[in-house]
Amino acid sequence: MGASFTNEPKNFIPFLDLLKQLIRVPSVTGAEHSFLLYLKRELEEIGIETQYYDGLLVAQGKNPTKGMLSAHIDRHGVICTGPNEFQFAAFLAKNRSDLRGNSLSEQTYQLIAKRYINQQVQAYEPWSGSYLGIGRINDAYMCEEVNNLIFKIEGLSHLQPGTPIAFSDKLKRDDDLISAQLDNVISAAIIIYLYQNGFQGTAFFTAQEEAGKSWRYVYEWFRKNNVTTNELLVLDTSPYDTRMEADVQQVVLRNRDANAKFKSPVLKQLKNFCHKNGINFSCKDSFIQEKNKIRKEKGLPLLTLGSTELGRIVMESKGTIQGTTLQIPTTGYHTVEETASIKSVKTILHILSSLYIDKNA
Numbered sequence: 001m002g003a004s005f006t007n008e009p010k011n012f013i014p015f016l017d018l019l020k021q022l023i024r025v026p027s028v029t030g031a032e033h034s035f036l037l038y039l040k041r042e043l044e045e046i047g048i049e050t051q052y053y054d055g056l057l058v059a060q061g062k063n064p065t066k067g068m069l070s071a072h073i074d075r076h077g078v079i080c081t082g083p084n085e086f087q088f089a090a091f092l093a094k095n096r097s098d099l100r101g102n103s104l105s106e107q108t109y110q111l112i113a114k115r116y117i118n119q120q121v122q123a124y125e126p127w128s129g130s131y132l133g134i135g136r137i138n139d140a141y142m143c144e145e146v147n148n149l150i151f152k153i154e155g156l157s158h159l160q161p162g163t164p165i166a167f168s169d170k171l172k173r174d175d176d177l178i179s180a181q182l183d184n185v186i187s188a189a190i191i192i193y194l195y196q197n198g199f200q201g202t203a204f205f206t207a208q209e210e211a212g213k214s215w216r217y218v219y220e221w222f223r224k225n226n227v228t229t230n231e232l233l234v235l236d237t238s239p240y241d242t243r244m245e246a247d248v249q250q251v252v253l254r255n256r257d258a259n260a261k262f263k264s265p266v267l268k269q270l271k272n273f274c275h276k277n278g279i280n281f282s283c284k285d286s287f288i289q290e291k292n293k294i295r296k297e298k299g300l301p302l303l304t305l306g307s308t309e310l311g312r313i314v315m316e317s318k319g320t321i322q323g324t325t326l327q328i329p330t331t332g333y334h335t336v337e338e339t340a341s342i343k344s345v346k347t348i349l350h351i352l353s354s355l356y357i358d359k360n361a
Contacts, residue, residue: 011197012346016178018196019171019189023180026124026166028077029090032207034129035073039188039205048195055207056217059191061200067356068202068323069194070218071187071235072209072309076334078121078165084157086165088149090210113140113149115335120168123159132163169336179339182330184209186340187235190348198357206309215312222321231266232323234310235348237340238284239333246340249282250347252327256285258304259311260319267324269355279347284327326351 027035036057040050043059051058057073079089116137123132135155143150156165171180191203204221206214222228240246253270256262274281285305292302313321328348332338 012342012349014196015189015193015345015349016171016173018192019178019180019186022185022189022192023169023171025129026077026122026164027073027075027185028079028164028166029074029208029210030079030092031077031089031124031126031164032074033127034124036205036207038129039073039192042192043195046196053217053221055213056221057205058221059195059203059205061195061202063200064202066201066358067199068204068229068232069191069235069352069356070204070206070232070309071191072184072206072214073188074207074210074214075166075181075183075185076210077167078151078153080123080156080159080161080163080165082161084153086151086153086156087146088151089164090208091148092211113142115337116140116151116167119336121153121156121165122168123156123163123165126162126164132159134168135165167336173342176342177339178342178345179332179337181334181336182328182338182340183237183334184235186237186328186345190235190345190352193349194352194356197353198359199352200358201356209309212307212312215309215316218309219313219316219321222317228317228320230264230322232264232310232313232321233266234308234323234325236308236325236327237330237333237338238327240329240331243331243339246329246331249280249329250341250344251279251281251351252325252329253281253283254285254308254325254327255283257306257308257311259307260314262310262314262322262324263319264322264324270324270326270351273351273354279351 025035025038039057040052043050049060077089078086081087117140119137121135125132133156135153137151138154139152140149167181169181171178204218206217208214238252288303288305295302310323310325328340328344330338330340
């Protein structure tokens with residue numbers, strides 16, 4: 001696929017500092033308000049205009065059509081649902097209305113429940129973000145009666161129903177790897193970094209992606225403003241089972257998901273940029289299709305192509321809004337140990353800076 005990539009952003013340490021800062025601000029699915037306000041302040045401090053809607057923060061620089069980026073900002077967590085009763089936030093009944101059963105994240109919830117045992121958690125007030133206490137998860141299991149993951153948490157019996165509880169988290173660095181609950185705070189950090197370094201386009205920060213709802217917020221904005229585009233670029237992480245699988249590529253693209261094909265000049269632009277600059281990339285849909293050939297031969301259940309925010313937008317808009325995705329390959333998906341290579345992150349920063357930041361401005 002090409003030679004290794006060596007051109008690194010000079011100010012990567014400030015990026016890591018920004019990421020560390022954002023990781024410390026909780027943003028549980030369905031309780032993202034305080035995090036969106038935090039992003040709003042960060043952006044307005046550097047002169048970027050923002051508009052805050054239900055479930056959506058829109059940022060616009062001086063040249064709004066010079067790039068359209070999107071990233072969901074919710075992270076997995078827990079909601080208090082009764083006296084000493086705690087359920088997985090993204091899987092609560094009120095958040096399930098848009099799930100169709102073909103979401104990759106939905107399939108993994110049961111598989112990862114046990115990973116949360118002994119995890120330290122922190123409760124916070126959903127509007128202000130104020131700290132409400134620390135606890136520890138003793139057990140996590142699937143409860144068929146409520147069709148959700150149930151958590152046993154020590155130390156938070158005083159909480160009222162509706163209180164969000166985030167997994168306590170901080171960025172860890174081990175040689176050329178970083179880990180935390182990266183999905184998808186890392187994409188928010190990337191977009192803020194781009195604005196700090198001269199990006200003047202439009203960015204969408206969306207809520208409730210893990211509950212299958214974020215596409216609605218972006219789609220509604222396009223409809224309300226009578227805007228269409230074929231250049232929406234959605235940033236995210238992309239899960240792999242092993243570091244060996246993840247390290248095959250520095251960045252992950254997609255030609256399609258389970259809902260729609262991606263037909264965008266940005267997809268071609270990204271592929272050409274990677275070829276020209278010797279950046280290793282793969283397309284997640286092709287990767288899954290290849291895996292399914294092997295699984296079919298072995299008589300194993302086939303993997304879904306996955307349901308993405310962009311795929312739903314393309315499908316619901318009947319193609320009037322198009323784009324593509326750019327993702328960081330990671331391992332340890334949906335845990336506080338989600339891990340990415342620094343090389344991949346630097347590569348993404350380089351690609352986006354090259355495409356969207358005018359060096360002569």
